[in-house]
Amino acid sequence: MKNCLPIKGTDYVEFYVGNAKQAAHYYQSAFGFQPVAYAGLETGLKDRVSYVLRQDKVTIVLTGALKPDSPVAEHHKLHGDGVKVIAMWVDDVQKSFHETTSNGAKPYKEPYTIKDENGEVKLAGIYTYGETVHMFVERDAYKGDFLPGFIKWEPEYQPNDTGLLYVDHIVGNVGWGEMDKVADFYRNVFGFDQLISFDDKDISTEYTALKSKVMANDNLRIKFPINEPAKGLMRSQIEEFLDFYIGPGPQHVAIATDDIIKTIADLRERGVDFLNVPDSYYNDVLDRVGAIEEDIEVLKKYKILIDRDDKGYLLQLFTKPVEDRPTFFFEIIQRKGAESFGKGNFKALFEAIEREQRNRGTL
Ligand code: FE2
Numbered sequence: 001m002k003n004c005l006p007i008k009g010t011d012y013v014e015f016y017v018g019n020a021k022q023a024a025h026y027y028q029s030a031f032g033f034q035p036v037a038y039a040g041l042e043t044g045l046k047d048r049v050s051y052v053l054r055q056d057k058v059t060i061v062l063t064g065a066l067k068p069d070s071p072v073a074e075h076h077k078l079h080g081d082g083v084k085v086i087a088m089w090v091d092d093v094q095k096s097f098h099e100t101t102s103n104g105a106k107p108y109k110e111p112y113t114i115k116d117e118n119g120e121v122k123l124a125g126i127y128t129y130g131e132t133v134h135m136f137v138e139r140d141a142y143k144g145d146f147l148p149g150f151i152k153w154e155p156e157y158q159p160n161d162t163g164l165l166y167v168d169h170i171v172g173n174v175g176w177g178e179m180d181k182v183a184d185f186y187r188n189v190f191g192f193d194q195l196i197s198f199d200d201k202d203i204s205t206e207y208t209a210l211k212s213k214v215m216a217n218d219n220l221r222i223k224f225p226i227n228e229p230a231k232g233l234m235r236s237q238i239e240e241f242l243d244f245y246i247g248p249g250p251q252h253v254a255i256a257t258d259d260i261i262k263t264i265a266d267l268r269e270r271g272v273d274f275l276n277v278p279d280s281y282y283n284d285v286l287d288r289v290g291a292i293e294e295d296i297e298v299l300k301k302y303k304i305l306i307d308r309d310d311k312g313y314l315l316q317l318f319t320k321p322v323e324d325r326p327t328f329f330f331e332i333i334q335r336k337g338a339e340s341f342g343k344g345n346f347k348a349l350f351e352a353i354e355r356e357q358r359n360r361g362t363l
Helices: 020-029 071-078 093-103 177-188 237-245 260-269 281-289 294-302 343-360
Strands: 011-018 034-039 048-055 058-065 080-090 107-116 119-127 134-138 164-173 193-198 209-216 223-230 249-257 306-309 313-320 329-336
Touching: 011 071, 011 134, 011 164, 020 048, 020 058, 034 080, 048 193, 058 071, 058 164, 071 209, 080 249, 080 294, 093 119, 093 134, 107 134, 134 223, 164 237, 164 329, 177 193, 177 209, 193 223, 223 237, 237 249, 237 343, 249 260, 260 294, 260 329, 281 343, 306 343
Parallel strands: 011 058, 080 134, 164 223, 249 329
Antiparallel strands: 011 080, 034 048, 048 058, 107 119, 119 134, 164 249, 193 209, 209 223, 306 313, 313 329
């Protein structure tokens, strides 16, 4: 991957939401994100407000519209709450924009520079699947908390964090027959390589199926699994997503922790809803994954899933959708050597999602 664009990691993930103020409270109280910065009417914005929250290396931005003709309002009307921007931290915005657009990416924002007393940040953006965009962020010459134009946000209410550390991967759901096209986009535009692919034989239950390809950059800080639906007896969770998001979009952000039992216990205590895992999952899981350091009874109590590949094992769990539509959710993951994505859990997981779909009448 000689020609892979240098990317240092995920800079931030921006959600367009119906009520940024209330969403910010949810991410503070339920997930333990810490308040960082704010922009809105008080800082000169006319059509939107943004709250910036952070936990270790994970920065999220929650943006809501102030006016019905704001692009944020239009996006929200169509898609509901969801991820609009997956921002990448780069050394050179000009070069990142020039290379990706020369390789065929559609421009979203031409390179520009913003400044305040803390220095300057260079930014540019391109489109990826659906209406989702990648912003490039060059911030070596900036000492502030987030971006110029934002002010410190210091509410009195500051619950503790929950041990979330960094973005492990971000999954995109795309339409029928589009997975290869989007995988090729990341290969041709960014120079990403394909880590793994799963077909419908790997990812299917009695009723539903999907296909997936995982695209990654050279230092593996950016990992984008791309899903598309596959034919099954019933409607797959990817079709349900596409129907409610009205097109392709980010399906989940996986956030890493180094103590998943503590993190999940904490998140559950704070009211985060997770997918239900049947007790029967734990009857034979150790036969599949072999010896692990954790007490299986504790994992069963918190319904944490386990999988193993040739490099080690991983522990993971998925939240239910975090907004009204059955679209975006989070994954919490702890890697103990494993570099894969929990293929061994797909069946148990999808059966759990099918139960949810059945309740929603969308299976
Ligand atoms: Fe995942």
